[in-house]
Amino acid sequence: MTTNVCIIGGGVSGVGAWWCLSQPNQPGYEWNVTLLHNAASLGGHAWTVPVPFKGQTVNVDTGVQFYAPLLYRNIDAILARQEFSKVLTQPYDGLKVGCGFPRAAGAMQNWGNMPDYGATDTTKAPGSPFALYSPAMWADAVTFQDAVDASVLGGLSQTLDPYFAANAAKYQDLATFQNMFLASYLSIINGYGATLTDQVTFGDLLPLFGSLGSGSPWPGLARFTEPSQGFTRFVDGASSFVEAMAASAAQNKPGATVTYNADVTAVYPEDQAAVVEWTDGTGSHSQSFDKVIITTDMQATSSMLAAKGTAWSSLYEKYICPLATQLLPGYCMVHTDSSVLSPDLAEGEETVQFTAYYAGDDTQPGDYNLFLTYTTYLQGNIHSECDADGLYLTMYGYVPEGVPQPVRPSNPCNAGPITQYPSKIPAQDTVLFQEYWTHGMWLPQFMLAEKRAMHMAQGPGNINYQGQSPYPIYFAGNNLTADSLEHAFLSGAIIADYAFAAPLPVIDNIPAALMYELFKEEFMFPTGTSTGADTPDVSARQAEILLHALTSPT
Numbered sequence: 001m002t003t004n005v006c007i008i009g010g011g012v013s014g015v016g017a018w019w020c021l022s023q024p025n026q027p028g029y030e031w032n033v034t035l036l037h038n039a040a041s042l043g044g045h046a047w048t049v050p051v052p053f054k055g056q057t058v059n060v061d062t063g064v065q066f067y068a069p070l071l072y073r074n075i076d077a078i079l080a081r082q083e084f085s086k087v088l089t090q091p092y093d094g095l096k097v098g099c100g101f102p103r104a105a106g107a108m109q110n111w112g113n114m115p116d117y118g119a120t121d122t123t124k125a126p127g128s129p130f131a132l133y134s135p136a137m138w139a140d141a142v143t144f145q146d147a148v149d150a151s152v153l154g155g156l157s158q159t160l161d162p163y164f165a166a167n168a169a170k171y172q173d174l175a176t177f178q179n180m181f182l183a184s185y186l187s188i189i190n191g192y193g194a195t196l197t198d199q200v201t202f203g204d205l206l207p208l209f210g211s212l213g214s215g216s217p218w219p220g221l222a223r224f225t226e227p228s229q230g231f232t233r234f235v236d237g238a239s240s241f242v243e244a245m246a247a248s249a250a251q252n253k254p255g256a257t258v259t260y261n262a263d264v265t266a267v268y269p270e271d272q273a274a275v276v277e278w279t280d281g282t283g284s285h286s287q288s289f290d291k292v293i294i295t296t297d298m299q300a301t302s303s304m305l306a307a308k309g310t311a312w313s314s315l316y317e318k319y320i321c322p323l324a325t326q327l328l329p330g331y332c333m334v335h336t337d338s339s340v341l342s343p344d345l346a347e348g349e350e351t352v353q354f355t356a357y358y359a360g361d362d363t364q365p366g367d368y369n370l371f372l373t374y375t376t377y378l379q380g381n382i383h384s385e386c387d388a389d390g391l392y393l394t395m396y397g398y399v400p401e402g403v404p405q406p407v408r409p410s411n412p413c414n415a416g417p418i419t420q421y422p423s424k425i426p427a428q429d430t431v432l433f434q435e436y437w438t439h440g441m442w443l444p445q446f447m448l449a450e451k452r453a454m455h456m457a458q459g460p461g462n463i464n465y466q467g468q469s470p471y472p473i474y475f476a477g478n479n480l481t482a483d484s485l486e487h488a489f490l491s492g493a494i495i496a497d498y499a500f501a502a503p504l505p506v507i508d509n510i511p512a513a514l515m516y517e518l519f520k521e522e523f524m525f526p527t528g529t530s531t532g533a534d535t536p537d538v539s540a541r542q543a544e545i546l547l548h549a550l551t552s553p554t
């Protein structure tokens, strides 16, 4: 009986796969798990950094900031289980967005999506401190919000560009609305620095920004016209969730091996098994496993698979490189430099501040270069459990000038050198932590064709595809679903089912199960006649299922 599985990566997808395999009296339980993770603690992009500040420790989340229980039905169902009772969560209903832009003809150009900033004051006139909430801007925001809400009745697969082309007459100042208002929201959900109005559909927007009306089971989460509601934060940081999942798995089935600071350098098939090579504090290791699950981002994955053997060039390269090359770079800094805030928003009312102020460029729409904008989370407004006033997390959708060249494992997918761009960055002596990352996008539709094609690179499982990989190597991770805590967990759970017949532990929760089925059938293991080469528009189906899930009792 073969029973040894190696899981590479200790983020929520890797730990989630382990947790699924550990469920007592279920298929998968017989497998002995070895988890290799290249950091000192679990979490991955659910990474909480303990930052010493004002004589205390502030747990700053550098990846997962919030989750929405209404949307993240698996995470919500998992957290309801007794073994997760120590994971402290806190509703965060005051998620407020503020945006600052370069001045135009000396006038301030900024706004905040909250009553304090006049967001509901339809008489706001140009020249007032939050001048972009002019009557025209307000009217256009309402028009767009209404269109998003109405898409529940049809038009989910329509992308934004044709919608605006067909409905320009309904807007009082469409260009300003698009450049100054919509761009900031879309930039945040598109991985910073891009609007992608040619790709984003109403089906993408509906779950997050739409509503069935106040008082309904779905009042809306991140509305364009009011402060957000329905978000939750992890009081001790998002890592506490991943750590609780690992503790639960270890308790369910003692004996798993977890190796921290283990840098996996090579994975290759050999005979009927797969060999994993890694280095850690004790030296270099090589071990053969019956199955291997790789949950790292596709750039790291490509480095491991290309290091040895011929399977990379004969099989994996054509599936993995198209994903790896589309990942976006990012950089975050935890710091105390208030000068990165937009001066006109220095009151600090916001939770998250989109700053275009330092990206002035009069050749661009709105007089700023969207790509060079950045986003700052004001920790003082997030942490009610401690005094974090004056502590900031700033995120760039690129690598700004002046930070050290980030270390990135060499990858064979020709992603090219990392470009640094001139930008406003915190003074170095105020920086308490900084990190480089690559990531996908929150929108599941992003890289859909490439995600769907990956089923041919997956080893044998409970669905068969002609010509698929014969090797016992499997892939999970957010790059195969979408960039969120929920979607990353789903990817690991789907592999636990596909390769080990381990059922989803929260399968009794109908909305959670619907989400799981969606991502299994439409993303990771397409069924029926479409198996990846074609790219159906799944955003409409996804929105419909989400809507059903959002309005279903658990």
Ligand SMILES: Cc1cc2nc3c(=O)[nH]c(=O)nc-3n(C[C@H](O)[C@H](O)[C@H](O)COP(=O)(O)OP(=O)(O)OC[C@H]3O[C@@H](n4cnc5c(N)ncnc54)[C@H](O)[C@@H]3O)c2cc1C
Residues within 6 Å of the ligand: 008, 009, 010, 011, 012, 013, 014, 036, 037, 038, 039, 043, 044, 045, 046, 062, 063, 064, 065, 066, 067, 262, 263, 264, 265, 295, 296, 297, 300, 330, 332, 395, 437, 438, 439, 476, 477, 478, 479, 482, 483, 484, 485, 486, 488
């Ligand atoms: C800046 C940012 C903000 C985000 N905000 C949110 C949010 O608010 N809400 C939300 O739901 N989601 C958010 N996300 C998305 C979410 O964090 C991720 O989708 C999710 O955490 C990814 O989990 P994963 O397990 O798939 O990958 P990862 O968390 O990346 O886990 C993979 C792990 O593999 C490890 N690894 C890499 N190479 C090796 C190697 N060679 N050997 C061993 N281990 C290796 C990595 O260190 C990493 O820990 C955000 C992401 C980012 C980057």
